[in-house]
Amino acid sequence: MHGSTPSCPRIWEMFLGGCQLVVKIVTYAPGLTAPCRFFNEVAMTLPAPGSFVAHASFGPFRLHPAQRVLLEDGRPLKLGARAFDILATLAERAGAPVSKRELIARAWPDTVVEEANLRVHVAALRKVLRETPERRYIGNVAGHGYALLAAVQWHVPADVAPAGTGSDGAPLAQALAALAQEHCLLTLTGPGGVGKSRLAQALARRLEAGFRTWRVDLADTTDPAAALAAAMALPPGTDPGSPLLAHVRERPVLLVLDNCDRVVTPAAALAERLLRDVPGLRIVATCREALRAAGERVQRVEPLDCPPPGAITAAAALSFPAVALFAARAAALHGGYTLADTDAPALAELCRRLDGVPLAIELAAARLDLFHPRDLLARIDERLQLLKGGRRTAPARHRSLRAALEWSIDTLAPVEHAVLCRVALFAGPFTLGRAVRVAAGEAITASDVEEALATLAAKSLLATRPAEGPPQCLLYDSVRTFALAQLPPGDPAWRRFVADCTALAAGPDGNTGKLCDLSDVRAALAWGFGPDGDATVAKALLAASVPMWWAAAELPALRHWLEIAIRRDTGAALQGIPSQSLHIALGTVRVYLEGAGAGRAAYARGFALAEAARDTERMADAFSGLALEHVLAGDYPAAVALAQRFQEGIRAAGSRPAQLVHDRFAALALHLSGEQALAAPLARNVQNATVPAVCTQRRTALHTDENVAASAVLARTRWLLGHPDDALRLARNGVLRARAVGADAPLCQVLAFAMFPVAWWCGDRPAALAALAELEDAARRFPHWESLARQYRHGVVEDAPGGWLAKAPAAGPHRETLATLNPCYLDAGLLLRADHGDARWCAAELRRVQGERLLASGGPAARDTAERLFRAALLLARNQGALGWELRAATSLAQLWYGRGAPDSARALLERAVSRFDEGGRTADLLAATRLLAQWHRRKKTGTAYVDAAPVMLIAC
DSSP: OOSSOOOOOEEEEEETTTEEEEEEEEEOOTTOSSOEEOOOBOOOOOOOTTSOOOEEEETTEEEETTTTEEEETTEEOOOOHHHHHHHHHHHHTTTSOEEHHHHHHHHSTTOOOOHHHHHHHHHHHHHHTTOBTTBOOEEEETTTEEEEOSOOEEEBOTTOOOTTSSOOOHHHHHHHHHHHHHSSEEEEEOSTTSSHHHHHHHHHHHHTTTSEEEEEEOTTOSOHHHHHHHHTTOOTTOOTHHHHHHHHHHSOEEEEEEOOGGGHHHHHHHHHHHHHHSTTOEEEEEOSSOOOOTTEEEEEEOOOOOOOSSOOOHHHHHTSHHHHHHHHHHHHHTTOBOOOTTTHHHHHHHHHHTTTOHHHHHHHHHGGGTOOHHHHHHTGGGHHHHSBOOOTTSOGGGSBHHHHHHHHHTTSOHHHHHHHHHHTTOSSOEEHHHHHHHHOBTTBOHHHHHHHHHHHHHTTSEEEEOOSSSOEEEEOHHHHHHHHTTSOTTOHHHHHHHHHHHHHHHOGGGOTTTTSOHHHHHHHHHHHTSTTSOHHHHHHHHHHHHHHHHHTTOHHHHHHHHHHHHHTOOSSOBTTBOTHHHHHHHHHHHHHHHOTTTTHHHHHHHHHHHHHHTOHHHHHHHHHHHHHHHHHTTOHHHHHHHHHHHHHHHTTTTOHHHHHHHHHHHHHHHHHTTOHHHHHHHHHHHHHHHSSSSSOSSOOTTOOOHHHHHHHHHHHHHHHTTOHHHHHHHHHHHHHHHHHHTOHHHHHHHIIIIIHHHHHHHTOHHHHHHHHHHHHHHGGGOHHHHHHHHIIIIIIISOOOSSTGGGSOSSSHHHHHHHHHOGGGOOHHHHHHHHHTSSHHHHHHHHHHHHHHHHHHOSHHHHHHHHHHHHHHHHHHHHHTOHHHHHHHHHHHHHHHHHTTOHHHHHHHHHHHHHTOSSOTTSHHHHHHHHHHHHHHHHHHHTOOOOOOOOSSOOOO
16 A cells, blocks of 8 residues: 555445445555545446335336336336436426426536427427326426426335345445455455445455355454464364465465454454465455554445435435435335335434444334334434344344444543543534643643544544544544443533633634534533533623524524523623623524514613623624614614614714714614604715725624615615615615625615615616515525515515515504505504604605595595695605605695696696706606606697596505
């Protein structure tokens, strides 16, 4: 193995009884303890009859994806390659639409083709399936693609042979046989239960025609030479070297030294001596670690590939060897097994939690007599007690998962065992530096930790993986569970682990949580708030890790931990992390999960604590949350008053970031209070102060960007002030800024609060619809914005029946905005708020809409009341400088006057309103007004009688 590194194939093979086994060839560079891996991949599959392959059935058809065969009542059908790929894709997603783009990418992966090609092959497929009007299999999904309409079932053969019997795995054995003949010593390494012994036996069977073979199980011996002599039927005490030399002269000899784990050194010495004394001898050894003997070639047997996290269909899950093995063993043990789509995600996660180790998966499959896959997953932490009952003929170490792990771990030295138990605290990947910080101590030095980790990696108890920064280590989940159970709850490593997580969660220079895994934070919090933990250090960790929970969208879990922490909070400072941080974070997560108003109490408590402590930064966080709660509740005066209180609290501190937070929310509160002339400059100041940065480094408690939030307010105020083109430009710039920030929360804010309503007010339907589509995609993590997006879609764009009105917010800026977009949202409550001055920013428009409703109902009295409402709306809009509402009110009033026989007054009123605009000539309101004026001027020239003109702006409910 010295010299140049050979190419190292990764070989896929049917795993003896029916699963695919992945073997990764690993080489050792001179002087290195840990393996250097190479991943040049070569795929070898066995589509042989009788091997495990999942197949689908629908109607009279059977689809075998691996063999690329479609049968009808057992008869093969002729189907082109492209059509087969299309059918296989539709079957994997049966019942769900598959886009044309996805189907084209699957059938023509390296070619650019037109949709016409897809239609041709779909037509051919329908012909092969013999579709009729009464029996349709493939349906068109308008504007999307196609779907397989038939009910599809995916099947696992019930007659799969138990693992360890059947085919010898020809392609894999052939590849290993070539290596075994090329190298005098071939060692298969890997975790316990991964299948090293089975693989060695398959290799020996492959070579038995050309070799005289002896297999020696060294699991229960201390003298490998004596065990070999016994296997060869030699008298006790006989050195096997000379008899082997005599055999080699007649025929090549292969020795399989199986299970060398507990006799690694004597096994390596025996192998070296025999290879030196018996020229032409070939040895295959199995061990969790390399023998490190002269002339050794090492091949690492990796666990089986598992599906990635997330939703997955049964068909897709069965394409992964780990799930395939589970299904095959379940079918063999329980008289057949069919994996349903509903169970596929749970089974995929179960296989991942079992690390893809075949032994653990087989033991889990055996427990289907008592447990459903979902139940097995729910009890995965009990795997050491649950997974047992292996084959009666199997060695004792293979009859339960606990026994297999004990066999692997019992050979560790005390220091190695202690380090293993301490690094088991890491639920996710960890670096060598983190391992030293947590595991070193109590007579264990940093060098002890480094040496122990090297040993654990060599013994296949710990995996290494490349990373952008320092290399990372990861314990197999079952190994971690076993080791962690042996670590006392009071071990000092626990406290070091929590401190390390806290330091990394805070992150240098705001690089929050980049070096820490959220699973580690969960483990640390569980200990800290547990009976043997330290709640004080756990609170510090929780406060530091809040952004990590947001980034991972783990809000219910975050709320759970915050509520626990606050129940134990005395209000005192926690090692430099004030307790108000916990209240502020709780208020934020409650708002997002439970809706407006749910976080007000927590925010108020956090603001009071921060104000008392004169903590400007956290005071700003609490202010932003509490101000938004006032705003969402429609209590705009309270928001303005809070802004004044906050301004007084931060005046002496001179904090520019805190001032930006104040200006942002003060602008919002003033805008909604109808003070557009005061709100616009504040929002503009925030924009100007945050333009140079791509993203403001400091976020508010609501994780929004100050510049984006200011853009949303400024866009609305500019529209109201009579600058619709500028308003659209500002809204678009806010969207661009939010995209650059790369966070969904600010993007949702600017799309929902500014881009959609401003575009709709301007009459730019394409821009509004594009904004809504982007909002619907971005709002999936945020119930508040998702709900508003649905209101926009169903209540504004589609104006559809179905109870959407009842699901709208009862009050607040979103309900008010909806009422300006569709009059159906205007109710008695909103009218009362307008009359009381509580919805001043849109009160003029609400009164105008009420007047239009009265006109639609008819009658002289209605006209009089409508005129009073139009006059009140016009006066209020003028007082606020809200030209947007003034133009609408003037249009409605002018139409009323014109119909009553006062054309000159009507024209003068409307011309004055239009003349005040210096932009927006293509917006809907100005176009409607100018067309109405042109119509009136034509009537005046022709002398046409004055008659009631149809309202041009009323949107009927």
